[in-house]
Amino acid sequence: MTIIAPRRAGLLALALAAAWTAPPAWAEIARRTPEGMAEIQLSFSPVVKAAAPAVVNIYARRVVTRRPSPFAGNPFFERFFGQAMPQGRRVENALGSGVIVTGDGLVVTNHHVVGDASEIRAVLADRREFDAEVVLSDPESDLVVLRLEGAENLPALELRDPESEGVEVGDLVLAIGNPFGVGQTVTSGIVSALARSRAAPGGGAGYYLQTDAAINPGNSGGALVDMQGRLLGINTAILSRSGGSIGIGFAVPSALVRQVVAQAEAGRSTLARPWSGLSGQPVDGAMAEALGMASPEGLVISKIHPLSPFASAGLARGDVILAVDGRPVGTQAELEFRLAALGLGETAEVAFLSGGTARAASLALASAPETPARDPRALVGRTPLGGLTVANLNPALAHELGLPLGTEGVAVVEVARPTGRAGLRVGDVIRAINGRDVANAAQLERLARKGPYPEEVRIERGGRHGVLRFRR
Incomplete structure (x- = not known):
């Protein structure tokens, strides 16, 4: 039991009375009822009308060759199993979504939707249909750029970089796609996190924007947009034990989407990434204390290749990379994303700690060197x-x-x-x-x-x- 002295009890009672009679402004705003029809009828429909025409349904067919049964062609076994005998080839259908990013028909979707597909078809919100071909494929980021054959003057989404253009955790977003093949569907939510490093669908490491807007199978390749209808990212994966949405979805940020589209327009068929030439691990509390840091942040270099651009810029094993072009770096996936979004031929400013001293350096971004020659x-x-x-x-x-x-x-x-x-x-x-x-x-x-x-x-x-x- 807690006993409060009379004097302190009186002061506490006055404080409680003041708090009760004068609620904070935010409480009044949060609890007030809508005033007038204009507020009652607030809706996301203007955003949907602006963005939905640029989101397409993707239908892909692929022929899968599997090892034929050793009993195929044997009259004895075919007599018993008949048509159930495994065949050597079968057709698989994939369903997903895509986003039109240029008026002449460039569409961004997921690699796991159209990878190895023999036929790809895109259906627009107005029911127009186009055959599509792969222009650029990047399994590592799970992104593909398609070109719609014969398309022109299409509605396209403007891209907005979540980090450089002021997106914050808690901002409202909409996810637009074709979940479960039911047709174009819109769900709403917020930005749950700006930087999530996790396993990518293709087995690699990815860097994502996280949202609680409902994303389900078929939403893959669809759009995550802000309240102005601008593209924040391409919906790619969900965290789920049942296969349905539990409010943890991931989208590839538009900064990388912009780089993928630029390279597709330049005629590349694969995404050329700058090479970091190093590996590292996130700085935790114990490591920060050992390095004399005030708080755990950054990526400590555990291994660096002699030809790495970071080595050429003066970084060494044990240094801590804090930021690239003013944006924080905390994981290996985050570092690789920063470099890929900048692109080849660019110069990056790196902030790092070396021997406990804050330093900065510029490094030229280039692809991994071909030294020595492969000589196949x-x-x-x-x-x-x-x-x-x-x-x-x-x-x-x-x-x-x-x-x-x-x-x-x-x-x-x-x-x-x-x-x-x-x-x-x-x-x-x-x-x-x-x-x-x-x-x-x-x-x-x-x-x-x-x-x-x-x-x-x-x-x-x-x-x-x-x-x-x-x-x-």
Whole structure:
């Protein structure tokens, strides 16, 4: 039990009375009833009318080849299983949404909606239909740019960068798309977070705008717009245990969408990203204390490639990257997003801590270098390695294959079926053959062609080392 002294009780009673008789202004505003028909009829419809015509429904068809049943063609088994016998090819249909970003028919959608599709069709809000072809595809960001064949003078959405143009957590937003194939649907919510780093649908790391506007299957590739009908992001993923929306949705920010569209208009078929050439980890409380920082912020560099533009700008292992062009950096995904949104050929200003001292540097953004040369070699002959294509690893190839920063050696870049059955995969790094270390692709070709039959091949896969043994 809490006992309050008489004097303190009296003061407390006066304070409570004052608080009760004079409610704060925000409480009065929050609780007042609408005044007049104008306020009762407030609606999102003007925003929807402006934005919805630029959101399209996407229908994609792809032919999937699967391994035929070993019993296919056998009259005995077909007699019992009939049409249930697995076939070698089947057609899959995908459903999603897209956003028109230029009047001449460029549409942005998700890679997981149209990836590998043989037929793509877009249906506008006014029911016009267009065949579409892929102009640029980027599985890493899960974005694709389509061109609508024969389209002109289409409604297009203006892009708004959530960070540079004043978007804040709590701002109202609308999600427009085609959930579950029911037709164009609009849901409302707020911006829940401006910066979320999480696993991307394609398996990589992504950087997202988070919203609680309902996003469901079929909304993928649709628009997240502000109250002026401007595009904040492309709806891409949801966090859900049931497959339905629970109010945690993610959109690719329009800053990256703008870069993807610009490169598509320039004629590129893939997104060219600046190379960071480093890996790091977010600064936590213990790390901040060890580094003498007042609070945990930034990304501490744990590994940096000698050819990295950050190394050329004077950064080193143990330095903490705080911001790129004035925008904070807290994770590896956030850093990669900042660079990708800026684009190749640009100059970025980097704020960082080195030895506890705040510093700044400028770095030129460029793609990963092709040093040393790949020098691809196709291995032939009666050998378990026959059918492989191998190449020298360099930063560009290592990034393409998803290998850790600084991985060197000779990598498998193509695998024919016979070698695939031997257990080798694209991305495997061949370290030695019959106890002899492999230095480059040319040496590996000589060993496979002239050396003894490879009875033992030492490889590295996913950071683990293993040995493949073969018999004559």
